[in-house]
Amino acid sequence: MLERYGHGGDLVTAAEMYGIPASDFIDFSSNMNPFGPPDAVQRVMEQRWRDLDQYPDPAVRGLRSKLAARHGISMNNVLCGNGAAEIIDLVIRAMRPGASVALAVPGFGEYADAARKYGGKLFTVPLLEDDRFRLSEASVFETVERDKPGLWMLGSPNNPTGQTVSRDLVLKLIDTGAFVVIDEAFIDFIADEDRLTLVREAAARPNLLVIRSMTKFYAVPGIRLGYAVGSPEVIAAMRRLQTPWSVNSLAQWMGEAVLGDEAYEQRTLAWLAEARPHLAASLQALGFTVFESAVNYLLLKLPDRCVLDASELQRRMGQRGVLVRDASHFEGLNGRFIRVAVKLNEQNEKLVQTLKAVLLESGTHAEMERG
Ligand SMILES: Cc1ncc(COP(=O)(O)O)c(C=O)c1O
Structure with a gap:
Protein backbone atom coordinates (compact mmCIF):
# COMPACT_ATOMS: atom_id res chain seq x y z
CA MET A 1 0.00 0.00 0.00
CA ASN A 31 0.11 18.71 -2.37
CA MET A 32 3.17 20.87 -2.86
CA ASN A 33 3.59 24.10 -4.74
CA PRO A 34 4.72 22.83 -8.17
CA PHE A 35 7.15 25.74 -8.64
CA GLY A 36 9.44 24.06 -6.11
CA PRO A 37 11.37 25.89 -3.40
CA PRO A 38 11.87 29.66 -3.95
CA ASP A 39 15.38 30.73 -5.07
CA ALA A 40 16.09 32.03 -1.57
CA VAL A 41 16.24 28.41 -0.36
CA GLN A 42 19.17 27.70 -2.66
CA ARG A 43 20.93 30.88 -1.53
CA VAL A 44 20.56 29.88 2.11
CA MET A 45 22.10 26.48 1.44
CA GLU A 46 25.00 27.91 -0.53
CA GLN A 47 25.75 30.81 1.77
CA ARG A 48 25.12 29.41 5.21
CA TRP A 49 26.35 25.84 5.22
CA ARG A 50 29.41 26.79 7.25
CA ASP A 51 27.16 28.18 10.00
CA LEU A 52 25.90 24.66 10.63
CA ASP A 53 28.77 24.30 13.09
CA GLN A 54 26.59 26.25 15.54
CA TYR A 55 23.42 25.24 17.33
CA PRO A 56 20.15 26.63 16.00
CA ASP A 57 18.62 29.56 17.90
CA PRO A 58 16.70 27.61 20.58
CA ALA A 59 14.00 30.30 20.65
CA VAL A 60 13.74 30.69 16.83
CA ARG A 61 13.72 34.47 17.34
CA GLY A 62 14.46 35.66 13.80
CA LEU A 63 11.71 33.64 12.16
CA ARG A 64 9.17 34.18 14.94
CA SER A 65 9.65 37.91 14.73
CA LYS A 66 9.14 37.88 10.95
CA LEU A 67 6.02 35.74 11.31
CA ALA A 68 4.67 38.03 14.03
CA ALA A 69 5.22 41.07 11.81
CA ARG A 70 3.53 39.36 8.88
CA HIS A 71 0.41 38.61 10.90
CA GLY A 72 0.38 41.78 13.02
CA ILE A 73 0.75 39.88 16.30
CA SER A 74 3.41 39.55 18.99
CA MET A 75 6.30 37.08 18.97
CA ASN A 76 4.91 35.58 22.17
CA ASN A 77 1.94 34.40 20.16
CA VAL A 78 4.11 32.27 17.86
CA LEU A 79 5.73 28.88 18.32
CA CYS A 80 7.70 27.32 15.46
CA GLY A 81 7.77 23.56 15.10
CA ASN A 82 9.28 20.70 13.16
CA GLY A 83 6.47 20.88 10.60
CA ALA A 84 2.81 21.50 11.36
CA ALA A 85 2.87 17.80 12.26
CA GLU A 86 4.85 18.57 15.44
CA ILE A 87 2.45 21.36 16.34
CA ILE A 88 -0.54 19.00 16.05
CA ASP A 89 1.17 16.61 18.44
CA LEU A 90 2.18 19.38 20.87
CA VAL A 91 -1.22 20.99 21.09
CA ILE A 92 -2.94 17.72 21.95
CA ARG A 93 -0.36 17.02 24.64
CA ALA A 94 -0.41 20.54 26.03
CA MET A 95 -4.14 21.00 26.16
CA ARG A 96 -5.99 18.04 27.45
CA PRO A 97 -4.27 14.68 27.27
CA GLY A 98 -6.95 12.04 27.63
CA ALA A 99 -9.69 14.55 26.85
CA SER A 100 -12.49 14.17 24.38
CA VAL A 101 -11.52 15.40 20.94
CA ALA A 102 -13.95 16.21 18.13
CA LEU A 103 -12.96 15.99 14.48
CA ALA A 104 -14.66 16.32 11.14
CA VAL A 105 -14.27 13.28 8.88
CA PRO A 106 -12.89 12.91 6.30
CA GLY A 107 -10.01 14.99 7.65
CA PHE A 108 -6.23 14.89 8.02
CA GLY A 109 -5.35 11.61 9.75
CA GLU A 110 -2.80 13.08 12.15
CA TYR A 111 -5.54 14.72 14.26
CA ALA A 112 -7.04 11.36 15.19
CA ASP A 113 -3.66 9.64 15.46
CA ALA A 114 -2.33 12.28 17.85
CA ALA A 115 -5.52 12.27 19.92
CA ARG A 116 -5.44 8.46 20.21
CA LYS A 117 -1.75 8.44 21.07
CA TYR A 118 -2.48 10.51 24.17
CA GLY A 119 -5.57 8.58 25.24
CA GLY A 120 -8.16 10.97 23.84
CA LYS A 121 -11.74 9.88 23.29
CA LEU A 122 -12.76 10.70 19.72
CA PHE A 123 -16.02 12.12 18.42
CA THR A 124 -16.50 12.60 14.73
CA VAL A 125 -18.72 14.94 12.79
CA PRO A 126 -19.36 13.46 9.34
CA LEU A 127 -18.87 15.63 6.26
CA LEU A 128 -21.38 14.23 3.81
CA GLU A 129 -21.04 13.72 0.11
CA ASP A 130 -24.66 14.83 -0.29
CA ASP A 131 -23.67 18.18 1.27
CA ARG A 132 -20.60 18.34 -1.00
CA PHE A 133 -18.53 17.72 2.15
CA ARG A 134 -19.37 21.06 3.76
CA LEU A 135 -19.16 21.23 7.54
CA SER A 136 -22.71 21.70 8.75
CA GLU A 137 -23.22 24.01 11.68
CA ALA A 138 -26.15 21.88 12.84
CA SER A 139 -24.03 18.73 13.13
CA VAL A 140 -21.26 20.61 14.94
CA PHE A 141 -23.66 21.92 17.56
CA GLU A 142 -25.36 18.54 17.88
CA THR A 143 -21.95 17.15 18.86
CA VAL A 144 -21.36 20.08 21.23
CA GLU A 145 -24.69 19.37 22.98
CA ARG A 146 -24.46 15.60 23.02
CA ASP A 147 -20.78 14.84 23.58
CA LYS A 148 -19.40 18.10 25.00
CA PRO A 149 -15.90 17.54 23.57
CA GLY A 150 -13.21 19.60 25.29
CA LEU A 151 -11.10 20.01 22.17
CA TRP A 152 -11.99 20.52 18.50
CA MET A 153 -9.52 20.00 15.66
CA LEU A 154 -10.66 21.21 12.25
CA GLY A 155 -8.82 21.72 8.99
CA SER A 156 -9.56 24.95 7.16
CA PRO A 157 -8.97 24.32 4.33
CA ASN A 158 -9.74 20.72 5.17
CA ASN A 159 -7.68 17.88 3.77
CA PRO A 160 -8.81 15.97 1.63
CA THR A 161 -11.91 18.03 0.75
CA GLY A 162 -10.28 21.44 0.17
CA GLN A 163 -13.13 23.29 1.88
CA THR A 164 -12.80 26.08 4.42
CA VAL A 165 -14.72 26.32 7.69
CA SER A 166 -16.64 29.55 8.17
CA ARG A 167 -15.12 32.03 10.62
CA ASP A 168 -18.55 32.55 12.19
CA LEU A 169 -18.85 28.86 12.97
CA VAL A 170 -15.41 28.81 14.62
CA LEU A 171 -16.17 31.90 16.67
CA LYS A 172 -19.45 30.37 17.88
CA LEU A 173 -17.62 27.19 18.78
CA ILE A 174 -15.08 29.14 20.83
CA ASP A 175 -17.96 30.73 22.71
CA THR A 176 -19.07 27.30 23.94
CA GLY A 177 -15.84 27.22 26.00
CA ALA A 178 -14.24 24.34 24.09
CA PHE A 179 -10.63 24.67 23.00
CA VAL A 180 -10.57 24.96 19.20
CA VAL A 181 -7.63 24.17 16.92
CA ILE A 182 -7.85 25.30 13.31
CA ASP A 183 -5.30 23.80 10.95
CA GLU A 184 -4.61 26.37 8.23
CA ALA A 185 -1.74 24.39 6.66
CA PHE A 186 -2.99 25.14 3.12
CA ILE A 187 -4.58 28.56 3.60
CA ASP A 188 -1.78 30.47 1.83
CA PHE A 189 -3.05 28.98 -1.43
CA ILE A 190 -6.21 31.09 -1.08
CA ALA A 191 -5.93 34.55 -2.61
CA ASP A 192 -7.98 36.30 0.09
CA GLU A 193 -6.29 34.40 2.89
CA ASP A 194 -6.20 37.54 5.04
CA ARG A 195 -9.98 37.65 5.15
CA LEU A 196 -10.24 33.97 6.14
CA THR A 197 -7.40 33.32 8.54
CA LEU A 198 -8.05 33.21 12.26
CA VAL A 199 -4.49 34.04 13.34
CA ARG A 200 -5.36 37.39 14.88
CA GLU A 201 -8.30 35.91 16.80
CA ALA A 202 -6.06 33.07 18.00
CA ALA A 203 -3.50 35.56 19.32
CA ALA A 204 -6.22 37.33 21.28
CA ARG A 205 -8.18 34.41 22.76
CA PRO A 206 -7.27 31.81 25.33
CA ASN A 207 -9.10 28.93 23.66
CA LEU A 208 -8.20 29.16 19.97
CA LEU A 209 -5.02 27.94 18.32
CA VAL A 210 -4.17 28.23 14.63
CA ILE A 211 -1.69 25.86 12.98
CA ARG A 212 0.21 26.89 9.89
CA SER A 213 2.67 25.03 7.68
CA MET A 214 5.45 26.48 5.55
CA THR A 215 6.19 23.21 3.75
CA LYS A 216 3.33 23.20 1.25
CA PHE A 217 3.20 26.72 -0.10
CA TYR A 218 7.00 27.05 -0.25
CA ALA A 219 7.47 23.44 -1.42
CA VAL A 220 9.98 22.48 1.28
CA PRO A 221 8.44 19.44 3.01
CA GLY A 222 11.95 18.03 3.33
CA ILE A 223 13.00 20.67 5.87
CA ARG A 224 9.91 20.37 8.16
CA LEU A 225 8.65 23.78 9.21
CA GLY A 226 5.36 24.90 10.69
CA TYR A 227 4.10 27.17 13.43
CA ALA A 228 1.31 27.76 15.87
CA VAL A 229 -0.42 31.02 16.72
CA GLY A 230 -2.18 31.26 20.06
CA SER A 231 -2.32 33.04 23.38
CA PRO A 232 1.06 33.47 25.14
CA GLU A 233 -0.06 30.99 27.82
CA VAL A 234 -0.94 28.21 25.37
CA ILE A 235 2.20 28.88 23.33
CA ALA A 236 4.32 28.66 26.49
CA ALA A 237 2.62 25.40 27.53
CA MET A 238 3.38 23.85 24.14
CA ARG A 239 6.94 25.10 24.17
CA ARG A 240 7.60 23.43 27.52
CA LEU A 241 6.84 20.06 25.91
CA GLN A 242 8.94 20.60 22.81
CA THR A 243 12.27 18.87 22.21
CA PRO A 244 15.11 21.43 22.40
CA TRP A 245 16.27 22.74 19.00
CA SER A 246 13.41 20.99 17.30
CA VAL A 247 13.53 23.53 14.45
CA ASN A 248 16.95 23.13 12.85
CA SER A 249 19.06 26.04 11.59
CA LEU A 250 18.43 25.47 7.89
CA ALA A 251 14.68 25.45 8.47
CA GLN A 252 14.90 28.69 10.47
CA TRP A 253 17.04 30.48 7.86
CA MET A 254 14.95 29.24 4.96
CA GLY A 255 11.74 30.26 6.68
CA GLU A 256 13.07 33.78 7.16
CA ALA A 257 14.35 33.94 3.60
CA VAL A 258 11.15 32.88 1.86
CA LEU A 259 8.70 34.98 3.85
CA GLY A 260 7.72 38.06 1.94
CA ASP A 261 8.83 36.72 -1.48
C1 LIG B 1 -3.94 19.40 6.70
C2 LIG B 1 -2.51 19.18 7.04
N1 LIG B 1 -2.01 19.70 8.15
C3 LIG B 1 -0.71 19.54 8.50
C4 LIG B 1 0.14 18.79 7.70
C5 LIG B 1 1.57 18.62 8.13
O1 LIG B 1 2.36 19.55 7.46
P1 LIG B 1 3.91 19.72 7.73
O2 LIG B 1 4.63 19.27 6.52
O3 LIG B 1 4.11 21.21 7.99
O4 LIG B 1 4.24 18.91 8.94
C6 LIG B 1 -0.33 18.21 6.54
C7 LIG B 1 0.56 17.40 5.68
O5 LIG B 1 0.16 16.80 4.75
C8 LIG B 1 -1.69 18.41 6.20
O6 LIG B 1 -2.19 17.88 5.08
Whole structure:
Protein backbone atom coordinates (compact mmCIF):
# COMPACT_ATOMS: atom_id res chain seq x y z
CA MET A 1 0.00 0.00 0.00
CA LEU A 2 1.40 3.38 -1.05
CA GLU A 3 0.10 5.05 2.15
CA ARG A 4 1.98 2.47 4.25
CA TYR A 5 3.24 5.24 6.55
CA GLY A 6 -0.01 7.14 6.62
CA HIS A 7 0.64 9.88 4.06
CA GLY A 8 0.98 10.71 0.40
CA GLY A 9 4.28 11.75 -1.18
CA ASP A 10 6.13 8.60 -0.12
CA LEU A 11 8.41 8.17 -3.11
CA VAL A 12 10.59 5.53 -1.44
CA THR A 13 7.59 3.24 -0.99
CA ALA A 14 6.45 4.05 -4.55
CA ALA A 15 9.87 3.09 -5.93
CA GLU A 16 9.77 -0.19 -3.98
CA MET A 17 6.25 -0.99 -5.12
CA TYR A 18 6.49 -0.09 -8.79
CA GLY A 19 10.18 -0.67 -9.53
CA ILE A 20 10.66 2.85 -10.90
CA PRO A 21 13.34 5.27 -9.57
CA ALA A 22 11.86 7.69 -7.02
CA SER A 23 12.92 10.70 -9.09
CA ASP A 24 10.95 9.51 -12.13
CA PHE A 25 7.48 9.79 -10.60
CA ILE A 26 5.10 12.68 -11.08
CA ASP A 27 3.65 12.97 -7.62
CA PHE A 28 0.02 14.03 -7.33
CA SER A 29 -0.33 12.21 -3.99
CA SER A 30 1.05 15.10 -1.89
CA ASN A 31 0.11 18.71 -2.37
CA MET A 32 3.17 20.87 -2.86
CA ASN A 33 3.59 24.10 -4.74
CA PRO A 34 4.72 22.83 -8.17
CA PHE A 35 7.15 25.74 -8.64
CA GLY A 36 9.44 24.06 -6.11
CA PRO A 37 11.37 25.89 -3.40
CA PRO A 38 11.87 29.66 -3.95
CA ASP A 39 15.38 30.73 -5.07
CA ALA A 40 16.09 32.03 -1.57
CA VAL A 41 16.24 28.41 -0.36
CA GLN A 42 19.17 27.70 -2.66
CA ARG A 43 20.93 30.88 -1.53
CA VAL A 44 20.56 29.88 2.11
CA MET A 45 22.10 26.48 1.44
CA GLU A 46 25.00 27.91 -0.53
CA GLN A 47 25.75 30.81 1.77
CA ARG A 48 25.12 29.41 5.21
CA TRP A 49 26.35 25.84 5.22
CA ARG A 50 29.41 26.79 7.25
CA ASP A 51 27.16 28.18 10.00
CA LEU A 52 25.90 24.66 10.63
CA ASP A 53 28.77 24.30 13.09
CA GLN A 54 26.59 26.25 15.54
CA TYR A 55 23.42 25.24 17.33
CA PRO A 56 20.15 26.63 16.00
CA ASP A 57 18.62 29.56 17.90
CA PRO A 58 16.70 27.61 20.58
CA ALA A 59 14.00 30.30 20.65
CA VAL A 60 13.74 30.69 16.83
CA ARG A 61 13.72 34.47 17.34
CA GLY A 62 14.46 35.66 13.80
CA LEU A 63 11.71 33.64 12.16
CA ARG A 64 9.17 34.18 14.94
CA SER A 65 9.65 37.91 14.73
CA LYS A 66 9.14 37.88 10.95
CA LEU A 67 6.02 35.74 11.31
CA ALA A 68 4.67 38.03 14.03
CA ALA A 69 5.22 41.07 11.81
CA ARG A 70 3.53 39.36 8.88
CA HIS A 71 0.41 38.61 10.90
CA GLY A 72 0.38 41.78 13.02
CA ILE A 73 0.75 39.88 16.30
CA SER A 74 3.41 39.55 18.99
CA MET A 75 6.30 37.08 18.97
CA ASN A 76 4.91 35.58 22.17
CA ASN A 77 1.94 34.40 20.16
CA VAL A 78 4.11 32.27 17.86
CA LEU A 79 5.73 28.88 18.32
CA CYS A 80 7.70 27.32 15.46
CA GLY A 81 7.77 23.56 15.10
CA ASN A 82 9.28 20.70 13.16
CA GLY A 83 6.47 20.88 10.60
CA ALA A 84 2.81 21.50 11.36
CA ALA A 85 2.87 17.80 12.26
CA GLU A 86 4.85 18.57 15.44
CA ILE A 87 2.45 21.36 16.34
CA ILE A 88 -0.54 19.00 16.05
CA ASP A 89 1.17 16.61 18.44
CA LEU A 90 2.18 19.38 20.87
CA VAL A 91 -1.22 20.99 21.09
CA ILE A 92 -2.94 17.72 21.95
CA ARG A 93 -0.36 17.02 24.64
CA ALA A 94 -0.41 20.54 26.03
CA MET A 95 -4.14 21.00 26.16
CA ARG A 96 -5.99 18.04 27.45
CA PRO A 97 -4.27 14.68 27.27
CA GLY A 98 -6.95 12.04 27.63
CA ALA A 99 -9.69 14.55 26.85
CA SER A 100 -12.49 14.17 24.38
CA VAL A 101 -11.52 15.40 20.94
CA ALA A 102 -13.95 16.21 18.13
CA LEU A 103 -12.96 15.99 14.48
CA ALA A 104 -14.66 16.32 11.14
CA VAL A 105 -14.27 13.28 8.88
CA PRO A 106 -12.89 12.91 6.30
CA GLY A 107 -10.01 14.99 7.65
CA PHE A 108 -6.23 14.89 8.02
CA GLY A 109 -5.35 11.61 9.75
CA GLU A 110 -2.80 13.08 12.15
CA TYR A 111 -5.54 14.72 14.26
CA ALA A 112 -7.04 11.36 15.19
CA ASP A 113 -3.66 9.64 15.46
CA ALA A 114 -2.33 12.28 17.85
CA ALA A 115 -5.52 12.27 19.92
CA ARG A 116 -5.44 8.46 20.21
CA LYS A 117 -1.75 8.44 21.07
CA TYR A 118 -2.48 10.51 24.17
CA GLY A 119 -5.57 8.58 25.24
CA GLY A 120 -8.16 10.97 23.84
CA LYS A 121 -11.74 9.88 23.29
CA LEU A 122 -12.76 10.70 19.72
CA PHE A 123 -16.02 12.12 18.42
CA THR A 124 -16.50 12.60 14.73
CA VAL A 125 -18.72 14.94 12.79
CA PRO A 126 -19.36 13.46 9.34
CA LEU A 127 -18.87 15.63 6.26
CA LEU A 128 -21.38 14.23 3.81
CA GLU A 129 -21.04 13.72 0.11
CA ASP A 130 -24.66 14.83 -0.29
CA ASP A 131 -23.67 18.18 1.27
CA ARG A 132 -20.60 18.34 -1.00
CA PHE A 133 -18.53 17.72 2.15
CA ARG A 134 -19.37 21.06 3.76
CA LEU A 135 -19.16 21.23 7.54
CA SER A 136 -22.71 21.70 8.75
CA GLU A 137 -23.22 24.01 11.68
CA ALA A 138 -26.15 21.88 12.84
CA SER A 139 -24.03 18.73 13.13
CA VAL A 140 -21.26 20.61 14.94
CA PHE A 141 -23.66 21.92 17.56
CA GLU A 142 -25.36 18.54 17.88
CA THR A 143 -21.95 17.15 18.86
CA VAL A 144 -21.36 20.08 21.23
CA GLU A 145 -24.69 19.37 22.98
CA ARG A 146 -24.46 15.60 23.02
CA ASP A 147 -20.78 14.84 23.58
CA LYS A 148 -19.40 18.10 25.00
CA PRO A 149 -15.90 17.54 23.57
CA GLY A 150 -13.21 19.60 25.29
CA LEU A 151 -11.10 20.01 22.17
CA TRP A 152 -11.99 20.52 18.50
CA MET A 153 -9.52 20.00 15.66
CA LEU A 154 -10.66 21.21 12.25
CA GLY A 155 -8.82 21.72 8.99
CA SER A 156 -9.56 24.95 7.16
CA PRO A 157 -8.97 24.32 4.33
CA ASN A 158 -9.74 20.72 5.17
CA ASN A 159 -7.68 17.88 3.77
CA PRO A 160 -8.81 15.97 1.63
CA THR A 161 -11.91 18.03 0.75
CA GLY A 162 -10.28 21.44 0.17
CA GLN A 163 -13.13 23.29 1.88
CA THR A 164 -12.80 26.08 4.42
CA VAL A 165 -14.72 26.32 7.69
CA SER A 166 -16.64 29.55 8.17
CA ARG A 167 -15.12 32.03 10.62
CA ASP A 168 -18.55 32.55 12.19
CA LEU A 169 -18.85 28.86 12.97
CA VAL A 170 -15.41 28.81 14.62
CA LEU A 171 -16.17 31.90 16.67
CA LYS A 172 -19.45 30.37 17.88
CA LEU A 173 -17.62 27.19 18.78
CA ILE A 174 -15.08 29.14 20.83
CA ASP A 175 -17.96 30.73 22.71
CA THR A 176 -19.07 27.30 23.94
CA GLY A 177 -15.84 27.22 26.00
CA ALA A 178 -14.24 24.34 24.09
CA PHE A 179 -10.63 24.67 23.00
CA VAL A 180 -10.57 24.96 19.20
CA VAL A 181 -7.63 24.17 16.92
CA ILE A 182 -7.85 25.30 13.31
CA ASP A 183 -5.30 23.80 10.95
CA GLU A 184 -4.61 26.37 8.23
CA ALA A 185 -1.74 24.39 6.66
CA PHE A 186 -2.99 25.14 3.12
CA ILE A 187 -4.58 28.56 3.60
CA ASP A 188 -1.78 30.47 1.83
CA PHE A 189 -3.05 28.98 -1.43
CA ILE A 190 -6.21 31.09 -1.08
CA ALA A 191 -5.93 34.55 -2.61
CA ASP A 192 -7.98 36.30 0.09
CA GLU A 193 -6.29 34.40 2.89
CA ASP A 194 -6.20 37.54 5.04
CA ARG A 195 -9.98 37.65 5.15
CA LEU A 196 -10.24 33.97 6.14
CA THR A 197 -7.40 33.32 8.54
CA LEU A 198 -8.05 33.21 12.26
CA VAL A 199 -4.49 34.04 13.34
CA ARG A 200 -5.36 37.39 14.88
CA GLU A 201 -8.30 35.91 16.80
CA ALA A 202 -6.06 33.07 18.00
CA ALA A 203 -3.50 35.56 19.32
CA ALA A 204 -6.22 37.33 21.28
CA ARG A 205 -8.18 34.41 22.76
CA PRO A 206 -7.27 31.81 25.33
CA ASN A 207 -9.10 28.93 23.66
CA LEU A 208 -8.20 29.16 19.97
CA LEU A 209 -5.02 27.94 18.32
CA VAL A 210 -4.17 28.23 14.63
CA ILE A 211 -1.69 25.86 12.98
CA ARG A 212 0.21 26.89 9.89
CA SER A 213 2.67 25.03 7.68
CA MET A 214 5.45 26.48 5.55
CA THR A 215 6.19 23.21 3.75
CA LYS A 216 3.33 23.20 1.25
CA PHE A 217 3.20 26.72 -0.10
CA TYR A 218 7.00 27.05 -0.25
CA ALA A 219 7.47 23.44 -1.42
CA VAL A 220 9.98 22.48 1.28
CA PRO A 221 8.44 19.44 3.01
CA GLY A 222 11.95 18.03 3.33
CA ILE A 223 13.00 20.67 5.87
CA ARG A 224 9.91 20.37 8.16
CA LEU A 225 8.65 23.78 9.21
CA GLY A 226 5.36 24.90 10.69
CA TYR A 227 4.10 27.17 13.43
CA ALA A 228 1.31 27.76 15.87
CA VAL A 229 -0.42 31.02 16.72
CA GLY A 230 -2.18 31.26 20.06
CA SER A 231 -2.32 33.04 23.38
CA PRO A 232 1.06 33.47 25.14
CA GLU A 233 -0.06 30.99 27.82
CA VAL A 234 -0.94 28.21 25.37
CA ILE A 235 2.20 28.88 23.33
CA ALA A 236 4.32 28.66 26.49
CA ALA A 237 2.62 25.40 27.53
CA MET A 238 3.38 23.85 24.14
CA ARG A 239 6.94 25.10 24.17
CA ARG A 240 7.60 23.43 27.52
CA LEU A 241 6.84 20.06 25.91
CA GLN A 242 8.94 20.60 22.81
CA THR A 243 12.27 18.87 22.21
CA PRO A 244 15.11 21.43 22.40
CA TRP A 245 16.27 22.74 19.00
CA SER A 246 13.41 20.99 17.30
CA VAL A 247 13.53 23.53 14.45
CA ASN A 248 16.95 23.13 12.85
CA SER A 249 19.06 26.04 11.59
CA LEU A 250 18.43 25.47 7.89
CA ALA A 251 14.68 25.45 8.47
CA GLN A 252 14.90 28.69 10.47
CA TRP A 253 17.04 30.48 7.86
CA MET A 254 14.95 29.24 4.96
CA GLY A 255 11.74 30.26 6.68
CA GLU A 256 13.07 33.78 7.16
CA ALA A 257 14.35 33.94 3.60
CA VAL A 258 11.15 32.88 1.86
CA LEU A 259 8.70 34.98 3.85
CA GLY A 260 7.72 38.06 1.94
CA ASP A 261 8.83 36.72 -1.48
CA GLU A 262 5.94 38.48 -3.14
CA ALA A 263 6.87 37.51 -6.69
CA TYR A 264 6.73 33.82 -5.74
CA GLU A 265 3.42 34.31 -3.93
CA GLN A 266 1.81 36.14 -6.84
CA ARG A 267 3.09 33.61 -9.35
CA THR A 268 1.67 30.77 -7.25
CA LEU A 269 -1.76 32.34 -6.85
CA ALA A 270 -1.94 33.25 -10.55
CA TRP A 271 -1.01 29.69 -11.57
CA LEU A 272 -3.60 28.11 -9.26
CA ALA A 273 -6.42 30.43 -10.36
CA GLU A 274 -5.91 29.18 -13.89
CA ALA A 275 -4.77 25.57 -13.38
CA ARG A 276 -7.39 24.32 -10.89
CA PRO A 277 -10.53 25.00 -12.97
CA HIS A 278 -8.76 23.76 -16.07
CA LEU A 279 -7.77 20.47 -14.43
CA ALA A 280 -11.20 20.10 -12.82
CA ALA A 281 -12.88 20.48 -16.20
CA SER A 282 -10.60 17.88 -17.82
CA LEU A 283 -11.29 15.40 -15.02
CA GLN A 284 -15.02 16.00 -15.26
CA ALA A 285 -14.81 15.31 -18.97
CA LEU A 286 -13.36 11.89 -18.09
CA GLY A 287 -16.39 11.18 -15.91
CA PHE A 288 -14.95 12.01 -12.47
CA THR A 289 -17.03 13.93 -9.96
CA VAL A 290 -14.83 16.81 -8.86
CA PHE A 291 -15.64 18.37 -5.49
CA GLU A 292 -15.23 22.10 -5.09
CA SER A 293 -11.89 23.02 -3.55
CA ALA A 294 -10.40 26.33 -2.41
CA VAL A 295 -6.83 25.07 -2.67
CA ASN A 296 -4.23 23.12 -4.64
CA TYR A 297 -5.78 19.65 -4.48
CA LEU A 298 -9.00 18.07 -5.62
CA LEU A 299 -11.06 15.29 -4.13
CA LEU A 300 -12.48 13.12 -6.91
CA LYS A 301 -15.08 10.41 -7.10
CA LEU A 302 -14.42 7.75 -9.69
CA PRO A 303 -16.74 7.61 -12.68
CA ASP A 304 -19.84 5.49 -11.90
CA ARG A 305 -18.94 2.99 -14.56
CA CYS A 306 -15.34 2.64 -13.48
CA VAL A 307 -14.80 -1.01 -12.57
CA LEU A 308 -11.57 -0.28 -10.66
CA ASP A 309 -11.52 0.83 -7.05
CA ALA A 310 -9.25 3.61 -5.83
CA SER A 311 -6.53 1.22 -4.74
CA GLU A 312 -6.37 -0.58 -8.09
CA LEU A 313 -6.55 2.69 -10.00
CA GLN A 314 -3.67 4.00 -7.86
CA ARG A 315 -1.66 0.86 -8.59
CA ARG A 316 -2.15 1.10 -12.34
CA MET A 317 -1.31 4.80 -12.31
CA GLY A 318 1.79 4.14 -10.18
CA GLN A 319 3.02 1.53 -12.63
CA ARG A 320 2.88 4.31 -15.24
CA GLY A 321 4.89 6.68 -13.04
CA VAL A 322 2.00 8.84 -11.82
CA LEU A 323 1.12 8.85 -8.12
CA VAL A 324 -2.38 9.66 -6.86
CA ARG A 325 -3.76 9.41 -3.35
CA ASP A 326 -6.10 6.52 -2.58
CA ALA A 327 -8.57 8.49 -0.47
CA SER A 328 -10.28 5.37 0.92
CA HIS A 329 -7.74 5.59 3.76
CA PHE A 330 -9.50 8.71 5.04
CA GLU A 331 -12.18 7.78 7.54
CA GLY A 332 -15.55 8.62 6.02
CA LEU A 333 -14.54 7.89 2.42
CA ASN A 334 -14.50 4.62 0.53
CA GLY A 335 -12.83 3.00 -2.45
CA ARG A 336 -14.61 5.32 -4.90
CA PHE A 337 -12.46 8.36 -3.95
CA ILE A 338 -9.01 9.58 -4.88
CA ARG A 339 -7.25 12.90 -4.22
CA VAL A 340 -4.93 14.62 -6.65
CA ALA A 341 -2.72 17.70 -6.38
CA VAL A 342 -3.01 20.48 -8.92
CA LYS A 343 0.34 20.89 -10.65
CA LEU A 344 1.70 22.72 -13.70
CA ASN A 345 -0.30 22.41 -16.93
CA GLU A 346 2.02 19.93 -18.58
CA GLN A 347 2.00 17.68 -15.52
CA ASN A 348 -1.77 17.97 -15.17
CA GLU A 349 -2.10 16.95 -18.79
CA LYS A 350 0.02 13.88 -18.05
CA LEU A 351 -2.30 13.05 -15.13
CA VAL A 352 -5.39 13.34 -17.32
CA GLN A 353 -3.89 11.31 -20.15
CA THR A 354 -2.69 8.59 -17.78
CA LEU A 355 -6.06 8.39 -16.06
CA LYS A 356 -7.67 8.15 -19.45
CA ALA A 357 -5.36 5.33 -20.48
CA VAL A 358 -6.03 3.41 -17.26
CA LEU A 359 -9.79 3.85 -17.59
CA LEU A 360 -9.63 2.82 -21.21
CA GLU A 361 -7.60 -0.27 -20.38
CA SER A 362 -10.15 -1.27 -17.73
CA GLY A 363 -12.99 -0.89 -20.22
CA THR A 364 -14.51 2.07 -18.40
CA HIS A 365 -13.71 4.78 -20.81
CA ALA A 366 -14.66 2.85 -23.94
CA GLU A 367 -18.05 2.25 -22.38
CA MET A 368 -18.35 5.93 -21.54
CA GLU A 369 -17.52 6.90 -25.09
CA ARG A 370 -20.20 4.57 -26.40
CA GLY A 371 -22.59 6.44 -24.11
C1 LIG B 1 -3.94 19.40 6.70
C2 LIG B 1 -2.51 19.18 7.04
N1 LIG B 1 -2.01 19.70 8.15
C3 LIG B 1 -0.71 19.54 8.50
C4 LIG B 1 0.14 18.79 7.70
C5 LIG B 1 1.57 18.62 8.13
O1 LIG B 1 2.36 19.55 7.46
P1 LIG B 1 3.91 19.72 7.73
O2 LIG B 1 4.63 19.27 6.52
O3 LIG B 1 4.11 21.21 7.99
O4 LIG B 1 4.24 18.91 8.94
C6 LIG B 1 -0.33 18.21 6.54
C7 LIG B 1 0.56 17.40 5.68
O5 LIG B 1 0.16 16.80 4.75
C8 LIG B 1 -1.69 18.41 6.20
O6 LIG B 1 -2.19 17.88 5.08
